[in-house]
Amino acid sequence: DVKVTQSSRYLVKRTGEKVFLECVQDMDHENMFWYRQDPGLGLRLIYFSYDVKMKEKGDIPEGYSVSREKKERFSLILESASTNQTSMYLCASRAWGAYGELFFGEGSRLTVL
């Protein structure tokens, strides 16, 4: 089974803190994604990566950056957390190409005070 592991299920941070959300997949997938889920807004794509050291902006990249130094790991970074970044963050991976299902992690619930 594909396993996508997000490092923290629940985090509480203060405004202005730097936040790292880590994601690791064990199926040698090329594509990795970060989404956030908010009530009434569905899943919105923040960033994705289709290869090591490659990244592309999604629909809502402002306030976020990402890092993909190794194929299995994709990190989401909030340089200076703000209260409007309180959300559920979901990491996903997919094998090579533009088709096929995404496999999601359990999610990281971030609260910024």
Place this chain on the structure above:
Amino acid sequence: DQQVKQNSPSLSVQEGRISILNCDYTNSMFDYFLWYKKYPAEGPTFLISISSIKDKNEDGRFTVFLNKSAKHLSLHIVPSQPGDSAVYFCAASGGSNYKLTFGKGTLLTVNP
């Protein structure tokens, strides 16, 4: 600009009956569609997919129908079970676009 629309925020059905969840899309480049189910505090799990060369795909109790001319797809769950109660997301992608675009979701409640 919402390219994938799920116009019903919620749906309630009786156990044993059919659940029909609808999804509309606007981008004519989309040619691959997926449905995901999500329980609270968990990641979405894949249910079923369909490519634009087909108009129907079945997997057990789940069937997805695609009407390309109407840019509409639907997910049928028969028979519905209380364990099906979850938020259902429709998603689409196409061409060389690696992005998977999701709708806002429909909360399905199956009453015993």
